[in-house]
Amino acid sequence: MENLKTKVIHGGISTDPTTGAVSVPIYQTSTYQQNALGQPKTYEYSRSGNPTRHALERLIADLEAGVQGFAFGSGLAGxxxxxxxxxxxxxxxxxDDVYGGTFRLVDKxxxxxxxxxxxxxxxxxxxxxxxxxxxxxxxxxETPSNPLLKVLDIQEISKIAKAHGALTLVDxxxxxxxxxxxxxxxxxxxxxxxxxxxxxHSDVVAGLVTTNSQDLAxxxxxxxNAIGGVLGPQDSWLVQRGIKTLALRMEAHSKNASxxxxFLENSHEVxxxxxxxxxxxxxxxxxxxxMAAFGGMLSFELKNEQAVKTFVESLQYFTLAESLGGVESLVEVPAVMTHASIPKNIREQIGIKDGLIRLSVGIEDISDLLSDLTQALEKAK
Structure with a gap:
């Protein structure tokens, strides 16, 4: 089963082995009965393992061609x-242009x-x-990177890293x-x-990790387990449910964003x-x-940087908010929102200008999104 459009639905553990339920149940438990003293069954404590979380971890490993997956309480926890x-x-x-939270974690x-x-x-x-x-x-x-959508050559960078005995870690x-x-x-x-x-669907906070090395796994x-920032069973279930429509959503996101x-490249205001x-x-x-397609994220700069506030606050279908990747369209200004933790001199050095605008393009009707951008650009002249 190689087609990812099928694998997002049937990959990992797609049914409950106990009941046959086609949706893996939410195992809302902290601990598990043991067979005998010192003889746990499959699970013993939910920080160390939970059936709902395990199903999600198996799924991300399948989708990314990894040997084992790990689910965390947030991307940063991972x-x-x-x-x-x-x-x-x-x-x-x-x-040089990683997500601001990643930079903060490493730097601080x-x-x-x-x-x-x-x-x-x-x-x-x-x-x-x-x-x-x-x-x-x-x-x-990251590739594409956040927020400048820089595309990096995974294959070539990995070869160079291996030649120096270093790991390649890709967001x-x-x-x-x-x-x-x-x-x-x-x-x-x-x-x-x-x-x-x-x-x-903008309703869960979670992080996933996988590797193709058993030793790294x-x-x-x-x-x-030692740090303990694991994902709970309800959130694990929500992410699994979301992944079932990943193929359809990514195709729609990519089509709209393209x-x-x-449209923006041909705009006189951009x-x-x-x-x-x-x-x-x-x-x-x-x-x-x-890449199979180019995704739903894009950034741009207005010719009139002073009009950024007017532009983002004039939008109707693009909600002014941090985060990305939900079915709804979002807009943000990285310098004062997602990347504010990066010092201004470093932001400017790598190209994250104060007037840079980032869009997470949703799956709404494209005509409505284009009309919304048109009226906001008109107000921002």
Whole structure:
């Protein structure tokens, strides 16, 4: 069963082995009866394992071609567990425009434990090669990235990392396994904020991780249990339900976003558009090579930066809110919202201008979305 449109519905554990229910039940329990002293059944305590969570973990492993999956209480909890593979003195190469929360975790929390990092433009492979140190243990990046939609070559970066004895860690939140599978391109670990497209309905906060290495799986499993930021059974069930429509939603998101990107690129009020599906976008050829479609995220800059506030507050169908990946369209300004934790000088250096606008394009009727953008651009002249 290779077709992902089928696998999102039938992958993992799609029925309950006890009752035959076609929807895995919510096992709302904290502990489990043991066969005898020191002889637990399959489960013993829900931090260590829960049937509902286990079904979701099996599913993300199936979708990403991993050997084992792990579900966490948030995307950042998953990132924290994976980066806890490293110790004081270890060095991580971090893509220069990662999500602000990821940057904050590395810069303000993990640095206290002695983990060091460098922000690197991973689109320049020569720059990447020169960034390695003898202490470098991993390269961490998103592709497409948040919020500049930078497309990075997973296969080439993975080859370079392996040549230096380092792991390749890829945040696949924007693309999802329906559009891109990093493990098949050489990555070692894939991470998701399942709050976004995997859940798909803006009603759950969750993180998912998977790997194609049994050794890494054992290490991440230990860290998941030891740190304890696991996903609860109700939220695990919600994410599984969301994934069942992932294929349909990602196709709709991608179709709408492509049309909006073309519309904005041709608008007199717009200075620049960032979207992997545009032929003018740097990295477009890489996106064509490693993605099945170009996703529902895009960013752009108005020619009149002073009109950003008027524009975002004039929109009707695009809700002004953080997060992304739900069925509804959202708009945000990264410099004052999702990426505010990154110092202004670093934001400007990597291209996250104060006037950058990010859209999470939903699955509404495209004519309504285009009309909404048109009237907001008119007001923002």
């Amino acid at each position: 990132i924290h567990a994976v980066l806890s593979l490293f110790a004081a003195g270890d060095h991580v190469i971090l893509a 929390v993990l640095s206290r434990a002695g983990i060091t990092y460098d922000l690197v433009d991973l689109s320049d492979l020569d720059v990447l090669k020169n960034a390695f140190k003898k202490e470098t243990k991993a390269v961490y990046f 696949n939140t924007f693309a999802t396994p329906y559009l891109q599978r990093p493990l098949t391109l050489g990555a070692d670990v894939v991470l998701h904020s399942a709050t976004k497209y995997l859940g798909g 054992e290490q991440i499993g230990f860290l998941q 049309k909006i990107a073309e 200075a620049k558009v960032y979207y992997p599906g545009l032929a003018s976008q740097t990295g477009h050829e890489i996106a064509q090579k490693q």
